[in-house]
Amino acid sequence: xxxxxxxxxxxxxxxxxxxxxxxxxxxxxxxxxxxxxxxxxxxxxxxxxxxxxxxxxxxxxxxxxxxxxxxxxxxxxxxxxxxxxxxxxxxxxxxxxxxxxxxxxxxxxxxxxxxxxxxxxxxxxxxxxxxxxxxxxxxxxxxxxxxxxxxxxxxxxxxxxxxxxxxxxxxxxxxxxxxxxxxxxxxxxxxxxxxxxxxxxxxxxxxxxxxxxxxxxxxxxxxxxxxxxxxxxxxxxxxxxxxxxxxxxxxxxxxxxxxxxxxxxxxxxxxxxxxxxxxxxxxxxxxxxxxxxxxxxxxxxxxxxxxxxxxxxxxxxxxxxxxxxxxxxxxxxxxxxxxxxxxxxxxxxxxxxxxxxxxxxxxxxxxxxxxxxxxxxxxxx
Amino acid sequence: xxxxxxxxxxxxxxxxxxxxxxxxxxxxxxxxxxxxxxxxxxxxxxxxxxxxxxxxxxxxxxxxxxxxxxxxxxxxxxxxxxxxxxxxxxxxxxxxxxxxxxxxxxxxxxxxxxxxxxxxxxxxxxxxxxxxxxxxxxxxxxxxxxxxxxxxxxxxxxxxxxxxxxxxxxxxxxxxxxxxxxxxxxxxxxxxxxxxxxxxxxxxxxxxxxxxxxxxxxxxxxxxxxxxxxxxxxxxxxxxxxxxxxxxxxxxxxxxxxxxxxxxxxxxxxxxxxxxxxxxxxxxxxxxxxxxxxxxxxxxxxxxxxxx
Ligand SMILES: Nc1ncnc2c1ncn2[C@@H]1O[C@H](COP(=O)(O)OP(=O)(O)OP(=O)(O)O)[C@@H](O)[C@H]1O
Ligand SMILES: [Mg+2]
Numbered sequence: 050x051x052x053x054x055x056x057x058x059x060x061x062x063x064x065x066x067x068x069x070x071x072x073x074x075x076x077x078x079x080x081x082x083x084x085x086x087x088x089x090x091x092x093x094x095x096x097x098x099x100x101x102x103x104x105x106x107x108x109x110x111x112x113x114x115x116x117x118x119x120x121x122x123x124x125x126x127x128x129x130x131x132x133x134x135x136x137x138x139x140x141x142x143x144x145x146x147x148x149x150x151x152x153x154x155x156x157x158x159x160x161x162x163x164x165x166x167x168x169x170x171x172x173x174x175x176x177x178x179x180x181x182x183x184x185x186x187x188x189x190x191x192x193x194x195x196x197x198x199x200x201x202x203x204x205x206x207x208x209x210x211x212x213x214x215x216x217x218x219x220x221x222x223x224x225x226x227x228x229x230x231x232x233x234x235x236x237x238x239x240x241x242x243x244x245x246x247x248x249x250x251x252x253x254x255x256x257x258x259x260x261x262x263x264x265x266x267x268x269x270x271x272x273x274x275x276x277x278x279x280x281x282x283x284x285x286x287x288x289x290x291x292x293x294x295x296x297x298x299x300x301x302x303x304x305x306x307x308x309x310x311x312x313x314x315x316x317x318x319x320x321x322x323x324x325x326x327x328x329x330x331x332x333x334x335x336x337x338x339x340x341x342x343x344x345x346x347x348x349x350x351x352x353x354x355x356x357x358x359x360x361x362x363x364x365x366x367x368x369x370x371x372x373x374x375x376x377x378x379x380x381x382x383x384x385x386x387x388x389x390x391x392x393x394x395x396x397x398x399x400x401x402x403x404x405x406x407x408x409x410x411x412x413x414x415x416x417x418x419x420x421x422x423x424x425x426x427x428x429x430x
Numbered sequence: 431x432x433x434x435x436x437x438x439x440x441x442x443x444x445x446x447x448x449x450x451x452x453x454x455x456x457x458x459x460x461x462x463x464x465x466x467x468x469x470x471x472x473x474x475x476x477x478x479x480x481x482x483x484x485x486x487x488x489x490x491x492x493x494x495x496x497x498x499x500x501x502x503x504x505x506x507x508x509x510x511x512x513x514x515x516x517x518x519x520x521x522x523x524x525x526x527x528x529x530x531x532x533x534x535x536x537x538x539x540x541x542x543x544x545x546x547x548x549x550x551x552x553x554x555x556x557x558x559x560x561x562x563x564x565x566x567x568x569x570x571x572x573x574x575x576x577x578x579x580x581x582x583x584x585x586x587x588x589x590x591x592x593x594x595x596x597x598x599x600x601x602x603x604x605x606x607x608x609x610x611x612x613x614x615x616x617x618x619x620x621x622x623x624x625x626x627x628x629x630x631x632x633x634x635x636x637x638x639x640x641x642x643x644x645x646x647x648x649x650x651x652x653x654x655x656x657x658x659x660x661x662x663x664x665x666x667x668x669x670x671x672x673x674x675x676x677x678x679x680x681x682x683x684x685x686x687x688x689x690x691x692x693x694x695x696x697x698x699x700x701x702x703x704x705x706x707x708x709x710x711x712x713x714x715x716x717x718x719x720x721x722x723x724x725x726x727x728x729x730x731x732x733x734x735x736x737x738x
Contacts, residue, residue, distance in 0.1 A: 059535075267518075272510070274537070427504075428483075
């Protein structure tokens, strides 16, 4: 009873301080908003409008039609037309364009013999039989750019002659579930909840205890009957509400701006998010007992934030990572949460499917809270 | 019957190879105001921190309100109040919010809380500032808030670390009156200071110097037991007289106070005034007489002897 009253006293104090701390309060709302816009628009694995140059050595109606077709795919934008290959290479080096399309002088002949035309293949007699109609020079240092251009490799040429494509029957039929239009945002927005909560939750709590020391309140506090565990609880509870608010902001705006639906149950979503918030907060508290200053606490936050962005499956698929990276990722709460929230939001996963991740988050929070309470001593030395 | 509230033996605290408190023995009885008198860095704060259990001694032990230290200090927390040297309440909370926080943390009920806070605001003259941020209070108001928060739960033992360092003389008088009221209500108070006049108000004091306790007792006792005579010289060219006296046999120290020179003379010398007159080769217009020692003389003598 007395213990509860002490927890409430700390909680109330934290809330009042938070309300008066305008910058922190603004960050609570602005961080999710800005990050959502940044990540939602900037991260796009569906690359479009790559600037390219064209060296048209054939200068025929056919070559102009071909260039128009290439542009019509929207994969590339022709931003330069150059006379020689040497000029084109200089444009690549200067990074004015990311790729160059070279159409050779004998283009019409090549097109006529190309299998991509979809006509019955002519007898493969001549030396030029089956040769590509043109060549792409690609700055492939960015693998995504290279991949986008590669996707043009087998572009059908049948439309050049207003013919309907002679579609071959594919080996496999691919049914795209949950994100049929292949929009990156659908994957990014739920994952962003995990990244932003990792950042703000750990950042706020890791500074929570240090701040008491830095502002000189600690000596008073440790002379009161407050127990470490009460202090820890009172400090993190206000941030649980903030975490939920941030989740609501991200998913709500994600729906409004990027049209990312929430397919799953809100209760499962709430449960998963609560557990993740708790895990992040308890990690922040452990940092708080380790750090000597708010700056150090911030550095520790970054230390966890980077792998949480890079290894958690937020940006790169978890399955493609090498063993050691997967091992590190498995320890991070964000990895479990991002997979869970994508499950709920996109695939309507229920408690049963998420049980493993939830249990792991519960264990993580418990260990964190205990370690933080044990590490915190009501002494100055 | 007197009840001992604090007892220490050989209490020592080292920071690296520096000894902040060196083998201090203390006995503090219930119902007194006990002063720690010492200059900057003499170990007053360190000693208080050890007695409240927030700093562990490197050697020696203490018993505070029956709780043995080093050891579990939790049972102490509810019975002691501690006013830190540097203001340690929340600057971004109002006076009222700070007091409410303290009341809740110490487990007062809602009704008690209202009554007690009203009472404290009145006693410490903070009613007008109740809704002002603690960070915007004046030095004296801040000190009164800290005292109010420290006594809110009616502690049996109150630690005040240089409570009046930012307070004007008039407020300081009022502050001390309030301390005596608290003692009347049954509290014991340990207060640190480097003001002589403040030390003189204490029932008993301990003189601290570079971590050592040099003397302890009631101020009047200490003054009476001073092992030196005090001679005051009045006249012209006091700086010259001082230079003549410094370093002479039997002269312990000299200090100019306005138009007088205060000279501590070894107790072994039979005629201290004559000795001074002779040593300084004073002319007849100068007056030279033995006066009553004050606490500063005690302090100078105690710390000088140790340095020698
Ligand atoms: N945490 C610490 N680490 C290292 N040295 C310390 C620490 N705390 C105190 N000291 C040293 O111990 C000595 C005694 O310090 P203390 O604060 O107890 O003095 P004080 O009598 O309270 O001085 P003041 O009148 O200036 O408040 C000082 O020399 C100080 O530098
Ligand atoms: Mg001090």
